[in-house]
Amino acid sequence: MPSLITEGVRTGSSPGPSTGSGHLSADRRCQQGQPLARGSELVEGPGTQAKAIQHHTGPSAPGGADQDQHRGPVDPQLLRRAAAARRLLILQTIIGTASSLTVVLIAWFIAYGVGSAFDSGRPQPLVEVAPWLAAAFVARGLLSWLSDLAAVRASIAVKAQLRRDVMQAYLVPSAGQPDHGTVTTLISSGLDDLDGYFAKYLPQLVLAVTVPLVIGIAIAVQDLLSAVIIAGTLPLIPIFMILIGWTTQKLTGRRWRVQARLAHHFADLIAGLPTLRAFGRAKAQAEGLRRSGEANRVETLATLRIALLSALVLELLATLSVAIVAVVIGLRVISGSVDLTTSLFVLILAPEAYLPLRKVGSHYHDAANGAAAARAALDLIDAAPEPSVGEDELPAGPLTVTVAGVGFAYPGAAPVLDSVDLIAPARRLTCLTGPSGGGKSTLLSMIMGWTRPDAGRLMINDRDLARIRPDALRNAIAWVGQNPALVTGTVADNVRMGRPSASLVQVKRAMAAAGVDLDPDRRLQPPDGMLSAGELRRLALARAWLRVRYGGARLMILDEPTAGLDEQTELDALATIRRLGVTALVVSHRPAVLASADEVIQLTGPGTGSEPGQGSTSGQGSATGDGSGALLASGTERRRA
């Protein structure tokens, strides 16, 4: 018998069997910080990122599956955070109830029309009910369309809100931030998985509650015995779904691990191919790869077998239940204890009572992927610290940066900075040097307000950095990072990132000042636009120059800005920075930078204290008080150039 209740909604997303991130590429998995396999070993990514991503791995991922399972069919935190999700649930309940009523009406009109036609031997009753039947079908269609519309709108609204919240959380400076790749994947394709959750699973979940209830009552009113049979057999479907779910979960978890191992094995192999070839070991890897592939095939087939069998079992169960109702009512029609109209009514409605529950099962994976994506987003949002409450303006005029007794450790790691004191005097070029991993970039990130110190404080002139408005601080800083990033666009577009409103003339001046010898109209593609490392750095310097010269930035922060430049270009770059006449804090190991800096501060790292070096005027815990403002104490060593 054709089903009167359709899925309630249809979406563009593929209805195919989805098993969470088991299908993610190795690359995407690596980007997301998911467990990485080195050879046959699985290693977890660090901190929040690993936690967030484990959820995003979907039901088949170990760990994530358990946690999603404990959350039940609807994540309460998602409902709390997203008003659109709450509204959708209420709306779907109303639509679901109305839908069920239309199904009851349709069944009644058919049963009444056919039953009466048989009883009277005339087609007249059929003609009488036809317009009502048509109206019920139209109403059913309209409700289905409304359900689609509400689900799609809710999905769009929730995705937009989560994306906004994730971005806001990501922009709050914190130590354990996930990498760009994770956030990019999550807010782009990751959250799109919510379409399946809102457009398929949630409406069906509501229907699974409302339809059996309404239909059960309708049948009970007409024929109590059939209602009792349905009420007795209906719970078998969720019970079997849960039993099958447990088996499937174990299997898919195992398959996910095997698949992850294969993906990472393959990715590692590709990455290490040049080395393997150099040592003549490339061919020897084929056997390992074949074994991983074979294990993956066996596990995939085992999972598929269970998936197909489970669908078969559920279908069989529903069919047998309907058959019991049909046989019982058939016998009672023959014995004359039930009339034709009632029996038809029950027979039309009975399959409809089982259908939504079976469909919830088939949409489970859509829900699991969406719920996992939402969970990853919510974890990321929750992990972010409270945004800075700084409301002070930045002091006017030249800026002096003071770092006083700053200590910092990344979560779960040894301290990177310990009681660091330093001053970068106004309008001077201060060079911060020291061993790799000594915490120089971390310190720069603190001065830019991206990372908060665990101890001590940072000052800009006489103002505590934590109290300065984040956007005021950002506007005052021109930053050249260690690995300048490009955006898709022309060279001019990329330079203009320093000051989006800059004119072409200003952009060209910046390029000339920074020695960027490129056509401003040349198109560049990330990640490197086929530019050399030196060209990239000069382009980043041009951005910073534009920001200082025309954008009003007063503090230049540069992380290895001259690495990869030849001697003359390096001297030119330094001269360019100096000519701008603003406070500049440069991290560098390059002799030319050390030589041309007004102040050189050696960051010696925690626990090592400061070692007197050539030209050093300070030691641990000492302050020079030389009038220039440059100073250092423990963890730093300084010389005046």
Ligand SMILES: Nc1ncnc2c1ncn2[C@@H]1O[C@H](COP(=O)(O)OP(=O)(O)OP(=O)(O)O)[C@@H](O)[C@H]1O
């Ligand atoms: N996000 C992070 N999470 C955990 N540890 C980190 C993070 N960023 C840096 N570290 C660790 O902190 C230490 C200091 O790193 P940082 O980049 O500040 O050093 P650096 O002096 O700038 O090094 P280099 O001169 O090589 O650039 C390193 O041991 C690094 O591994």
